[in-house]
Amino acid sequence: MPIGGTITEPVVPSWGGRPTPTPRLRRRAAGPWLLVQDVQGAKHRDHLAPGWLLIALLSVIGLSALLHHQRGRVPAISLPRQRTPELPPPAPPATRARREVAVLIATRNGADTLASTIASAADQADVYVVSDGSTDDTARIAEESGAKVLALSVNIGKPAALYRANRHFGLTTDYRAVAVLDDDTVIGPDFISHCLAGLTDRVAIVVGRTITNWTREHRWNPWLAVRAYSYWKYQLLVRRGQSALNVMNCVSGSNSLYRSTVLEQVLVEDTPYIVDDTYWTLETHRRGLGRISYAPKATALICDPLTGRDWYKQNLRWLWGTLQGIRGHRIGTKRTMFDFMYILMMLDWVLYVVVWPVWIAAVFWIGRDHWPQLLAIYLAGYFIWTTIAAIALRRWRLILLTPFVLVFDWLYRVNFAHALVKALRQPRVTSCRWESPSRYAQGAAA
DSSP: OOTTOOOOOOOOOOTTSOOOOOSOOOOOOSHHHHHHHHHHOHHHHHHHHHHHHHHHHHHHHHHHHHHTBSSSBOOOOOOOOOOOOOOOOOOOGGGSOOOSEEEEEEESSOTTTHHHHHHHHTTTSEEEEEEESOSSSHHHHHHHTTOEEEEESSOOOHHHHHHHHHHHHTHHHHOSEEEEEOTTOEEOTTHHHHHHHHOOTTEEEEEEEEEEOOBGGGTTOHHHHHHHHHHHHHIIIIIHHHHHHTOOOOOOTTEEEEEHHHHHHHOOSSOSSSSHHHHHHHHHHHHTOOEEEEEEEEEEEEOOOOSHHHHHHHHHHHHHHHHHHHHHTTTTSSOSHHHHHHHHHHHHHHIIIIIHHHHHHHHHHHTGGGHHHHHHHHHHHHHHHHHHHHHHHTOTHHHHTHHHHHHHHHHHHHHHHHHHHHHHHOSOOSOOOOOOOOOOOOOOBO
């Protein structure tokens, strides 16, 4: 990662509604390049550049080989076999409002936040909730909030719960589109209308804009600060471009709208990856089901981890699922724009996790007699980016929290390496279940 770079987090959904971005492309500051010039001059730079480029290219080839090899080649992905579950009888058609869009929420013990989620969507679409073996008052609160509820007695995991709810309520049959939300997501008053505006004939999925619910109660929480900053930068610099080129590598599972004919094909009970919407995204591209578009005006507030432990675990799951998808769907083996751009993204990951740290260390070693100046330049890069983000988000305290952004940036590299090891050891899962981070009330924004 360049000096003055940013934390990058995969935007992938989760039980608690934290979609977030997958590893992704980032604009690179010229900090390390300029530092080498300052210390050794332009001539030294010209000797270093080819070497670093060769290392990066060889590294991404090695990463790809690791992901596609496990005692021989990994079998190509196949559609998981769909079991015929024992379901409650379908809901009577007369109980449904005749709207164009249904909202589907899968939840497990989401009583603390579910009512706010339903209230934000009730005026825009018909709301359906599946309680995945909850042990609290989730089902009762959902019913009292006006949603139609399917209560499962056993925890079977988010994708399986969504699959059963869709079959039970017949959503992909009766509605043009289905919005899948997490149980701690609060969508904007025009979320559905903005998504529908983007759901043209060639579009399969419309992804909303994810915003951290940075409440007044938690206004100095550094983990929320990092997520707010990461979402802002990722969606500004990466997601818009991916949407334009139709190469989006992840969708926000907490706030996206699916064409019903598409969701019917990609929503399976046995998702092979630990992140369900990774599978949905890759299947949409593989089958040519349509474009995946970004709708920045379709905003959604989500709860993010409040503790370091929850932050690390959630990022680890997102990254692990992303790498599982690369391996299982053989990303980079086809001559498509999507595969080509994904290869470039993998190169970016290698630069971020391996090359840039080595380069930065080399710069500081070469210029060790001027380390205070080098450190000042290094920190200035972070402060410039967080200042821009603070202005855009109107969260001035983000500037004061910049040192945490720097620390978490390096922690994220460890997170990434850990996820790679998990993907190599366990390229698929038999059950897509996990524990959600602690939720918090959707209070007033700070």
